[in-house]
Amino acid sequence: MSIKQISVFLENKPGTLKKMTGVLAAKKVDMRALSLAETKDFGIARIIVDDVFEAVNILKDADFVAKLTSVLAVKIPDVPGGLDQLLSIFSEAEVNIEYMYAFLGGSDVKSAYMIFRVADTKGAEARLTKKGLRVLTQEDITNI
């Protein structure tokens, strides 16, 4: 099961990111992970949150343009070589990664979580599962 990442358009202007974190903070949205993609003209904030639909509504009400994007989340042990081992599975399954980012496991100090954006989410998921990899569900993310 893929999970939903929220992609938010950010104008290239001081204070834009702060405005976004501000509205999320005011409504007590818990961010699991955040990654920023930027060009010289604009940026996109990619966030993983506990309650996706609530967060999207909050952002839209605050006049942000936000979209849901399907991404794959995988839990790995936080040890040297952990990511390398995971990527070898991606490689064997011939899954092409568009971008990725990571976050650590909260109270579970021994784990790290990797977020992957791939071209064909469903197909990639099927091939990875076949290789014995468990991709996380939205529920897993909420419970971290």
Place this chain on the structure above:
Amino acid sequence: MEKYFQESIECASRDEIIAIQNEKLVKQVRHVWDNVPYYRKKMEAKGVTPDDIKSIDDLHKLPFLSKKDLREAYPYGLVGVPLKDCVRIQSTSGTTGKRVVAFYNQHDIDLWEDCCARAIVAAGGSNEDVCQISYGYGLFTGGPGLNGGSHKVGCLTVPTSSGNTDRQIMFIQDLQSTIICCTPSYAAFLGERMKEMGYGPDDIPLKAGIFGAEAWSEEMRRDIQNTMGIKAYDIYGLTELSGPGVAFECSAQKGMHINEDHFIAEIIDPETEEVLPEGSQGELVFTAIDKEAFPMIRYRTRDICRLTREKCSCGRTHVRMAKPMGRSDDMLIIRGVNVFPSQIETVLLNHGYAANYQIIVDRKNNSDTLDVQVEMTPEMFTDNVGEIAENQKQLVDGLKSMLGIKAKVTLVAPKSIARSEGKAVRVIDKRKI
């Protein structure tokens, strides 16, 4: 079936119209000579007297009036009747300099309201309709003009004036308004707001909109029509000539019929002031042939457009003017190239962006810069940086091929460009020359 407010005039033969114009023009020139010393002096300086004006063929002999004359003669210098016979003034916003104050006697108000009534009927209006006037009331001509026209047609008139968008929408829904009159930028804003509130085109009772007082593009018309499920009609006018209703669109939506029984239109070369042959693009000049209190002769509008006498499918015979590209006041000269905001709007809408934009012109290192700021929309946003950048590049290319000069495009956050309840502020020119 096409309906008319004053069929015998609106569908009169060319000969009948010329006969009306000849008679009214001769009388008007005499009236101005006798009662407006300011214009009489201009005629004397050109060596023209009322005896030289025998028909509309002699119109070109008369001197022009321009905004500069209005400033010089401000406030009473161009008034053609005793003030005790005037019943109203209207005024421009004064954004391009000194305010224009125009005077009306009851006869002038009457003919102005007739013109607006023709526009409402041409947009499908009748006494069955609920007509909401969301133009500003007061000194601005938009509200009072359409209000009077709506009364003449017998519509149930809802004088909301501009602003308070949620109240506008409440009236549209509660009173089931069928016609709305406002600026096109405000119409786009209303449409956007109604969409946000969950009203689709079928949930909006409006069937027609009469939009004017600023330049707007065909693409903007298409967007407004789709969002609200209406037919959007253009209306044209200037305070100097009475207000909205000098020309209006019919069901064909192919240019605006000029009310030729009240106004004679010419197209001139703005540089040489020569009258250009029919179909040429140039500056629009109007002569008000029966307005009494503020009788403008050969008034230079600074609007750039063209006229056509091609037969119109609606049955009206009056000459049509194309949508002006913009007032020459709106025209920007950037690195020596003429740029109209409406051209930029056309490119934006064709590339999928909304008409929420602002044009910022500045001068850096002795060179003009053009920055087009446009709001990101949910439709144009994707998670893919490359795709957004590619769209942005295509927009830059589109602007380059339309304008002939390079523009910078800045994508800005939604709602970050201020919405206008009247005329939209499209251009910020920071150049200090």
